Amino acid sequence: MQTIAERLKLAHERIDQATARSHRPSNSVQLLAVSKTKPVSDIRQAYEAGQRLFGENYIQEGVEKIQAMAELDDIQWHMVGPIQSNKTRLVAEHFDWVQSVDRLKIARRLNEQRPSHLAPLNVCIQLNLDGEASKSGISAEELSALVEQIEGFENLRLRGIMAIPQAGVTDAQQNDTLEQLAELFGQYHTKLSNFDTLSVGMSGDLEAAVAHGSTMVRVGTAIFGARRG
Ligand SMILES: *Cc1c(COP(=O)(O)O)cnc(C)c1O
Numbered sequence: 001m002q003t004i005a006e007r008l009k010l011a012h013e014r015i016d017q018a019t020a021r022s023h024r025p026s027n028s029v030q031l032l033a034v035s036k037t038k039p040v041s042d043i044r045q046a047y048e049a050g051q052r053l054f055g056e057n058y059i060q061e062g063v064e065k066i067q068a069m070a071e072l073d074d075i076q077w078h079m080v081g082p083i084q085s086n087k088t089r090l091v092a093e094h095f096d097w098v099q100s101v102d103r104l105k106i107a108r109r110l111n112e113q114r115p116s117h118l119a120p121l122n123v124c125i126q127l128n129l130d131g132e133a134s135k136s137g138i139s140a141e142e143l144s145a146l147v148e149q150i151e152g153f154e155n156l157r158l159r160g161i162m163a164i165p166q167a168g169v170t171d172a173q174q175n176d177t178l179e180q181l182a183e184l185f186g187q188y189h190t191k192l193s194n195f196d197t198l199s200v201g202m203s204g205d206l207e208a209a210v211a212h213g214s215t216m217v218r219v220g221t222a223i224f225g226a227r228r229g
Contacts, residue, residue, distance in 0.1 A: 034220035057081030160197030
């Protein structure tokens with residue numbers, strides 16, 4: 001059995017190899033450790049090994065962990081799961097980032113509910129280019145309207161886009177989706193000063209994502225082991 005620290009090191013090695021192959025600087029890709037369903041003790045192990053960015057999928061579970069680890073004030077907490085509009089307040093009050101914004105209603109509520117003593121909430125718009133019904137996210141056609149609306153919200157800072165490309169497709173299909181994401185990201189990255197994040201790539205596909213310009217990979221299983229259930 002490998003420790004969490006050993007698996008984190010392996011994840012960094014994978015990122016370093018993938019950036020090197022694409023002639024990108026090794027620090028151009030951040031590692032978000034997705035700790036959903038895993039106990040606080042696992043997150044502490046990762047923290048002690050140097051990890052600072054953590055992602056959670058379930059709001060209540062995430063808030064409990066944030067509160068349990070409140071003394072570690074250099075952790076950056078990212079919400080990456082679907083958000084119901086009646087849960088936005090908890091997200092606005094506790095998280096540093098929300099990567100799964102997929103409609104105006106959610107963005108508007110997060111903007112209204114972000115406490116004024118906190119820095120603006122960093123947000124990414126979730127895209128679903130493969131049109132998978134099981135996943136949240138908007139189409140490419142809907143992106144420009146939502147970008148414009150979020151840019152008008154003073155308590156939100158639009159940082160980029162997030163996507164979960166379909167698993168189990170051909171390499172050609174995967175590349176096609178990743179290329180579209182990179183293209184959309186590039187359009188806004190050149191125009192908007194804070195738009196610096198292309199969050200794509202997970203345990204199984206981080207190399208392909210990094211080859212297509214990902215700036216943040218979200219890794220759960222490869223760091224914390226398989227999830228139950
Ligand atoms: C669970 C999850 C991940 C991590 O997936 P792994 O395959 O375990 O690395 C990344 N992003 C999102 C949005 C997730 O829900």
